[in-house]
Amino acid sequence: MECSRQMVVVDTLKKPDFLLKLGSNNEVFDPRATLPVKTTLKVTVYMGEGWHLDFRPTHFDPYSPPDFYTRVGIAGVPADTVMKKTKPIEDNWVPVWNEEFEFPLTVPELALLRIEVHEYDMSEKDDFGGQTCLPVSELRSGIRAVPLHSQKGEKYKSVKLLMRFQFV
Template sequence: ALKFKVLIKNKKVGTLEQSLLRMEDEYQGETEELSDSDFDSDDSEEEEMLPHQQKRSPSKRKGERKSSLLPQKKTKVRKTKIALALSDLVIYTKSQKFVSFDHSLQHQQCYENNSIGESYARKLARASAKEFISHTTRFITRIYPKGTRMTSSNYNPQEFWNVGCQMVALNFQTPGTQMELQDGKFLDNGGCGYVLKPEFLRDRNTKFTPRNVGAYSKPMSLSIRLISGHQLPPSSLSKTNKADPMVQIEIYGVPEDQARKKSSVIKSNALCPKWNETFSFNIQVPELAMIRFCVEDEVSLVNNEFLGQYTLPVLSLNTGYRKIPLMSKEGIKLESASLFAHVWFY
């Protein structure tokens, strides 16, 4: 039902019922003011700490009694103007400031979503993974990059997919492994932009955590025989323009499944390099695992040049002899360039 649809996340004025009543009136160009207390204001990265990490320095304790006698400054309430026409497009989910998992469980409505900064979300995922997953079974949760990423760099989205976060926001303007994982993740389900989470991340009574998969482990033995390459891109750093290609096969998923294996280097042959090498992986949670094939040119012992890659969910692999297409760093398909491999798993 959501295929090719766009979900709009924005501040909302009033309730859905009020929006439906407004549709009968002409209100083009009208706006309404909302205070910070009315909506989620957590899109600015704050110094957020877990409850058990909040400590006061000894000096602060001594001056605590003295400072409590001083008149408290009144917090200035910031107001924002919201266009009613835009507000009324928000019909499926409404932003709600995240306070704590307990607070959400007691007060949050099923149609309200939370936005959590990557730093705070990472602390929560490590310290309270079970509560985090329980939260994401009930509420849509969005993770966003911290404000100190001045160069628009990205974080690894896999660690937040592992705890069931539905929206993991990245800086799409910055290519790299993180965006390749993002593009690969959503190749699934016909590339429509929506992927169903595994059942253990939808069950409210789940005991799964990424660091303790327990009974949720469905081990897969994956074997990939890398046979050859075909018309790989030439090296831009080589004086002869001939690449010395090598292939890295990487697994991303729960911590136990993270793995990386390298092929040998084929000297001065990007046209049709032959490897005939077999790589084996044991994957505990294949439902969350991603596989990345990355072709590089060995420029020197300490420096490699990226030539192409292809990333996809492990469960999207088909057995047998397979042609693996290659994509550029910008995510554009490299015509004619590919790898040839035999895939087998059980």
């Protein structure tokens, strides 16, 4: 019997120079220091699609289509760390949010854009609908189809968000 191997490609990011070198007074980088904003990331969440292809019709709600909302935020130094969310779109497998968020960033080199989709559930814990995490330093301005992953990190076949990234 032959074993099949799945190749996993891992992108690596070089540490920023300020983490590798001492400052002019032999100081090391302090992530809690008050720093000026270097750039602002504007993120627009337009819409999502693909859940009806990757999940059975009753996965999120046995009686109606799902009520999806998106959480978007930054993981990074304490001054940059924040989470925001869209309003839930009721009863729709293809939710359209058209919501824009701004994230002022003091250390964009260490910032990750966190994206999560959940299905709002009034009576129980909200259901997980997908996630991804993108290094801000790797984002390019423009409209993008962003694939989402399961809680185990497995990429869904069809689930994507249509988003726009801008640096101002």
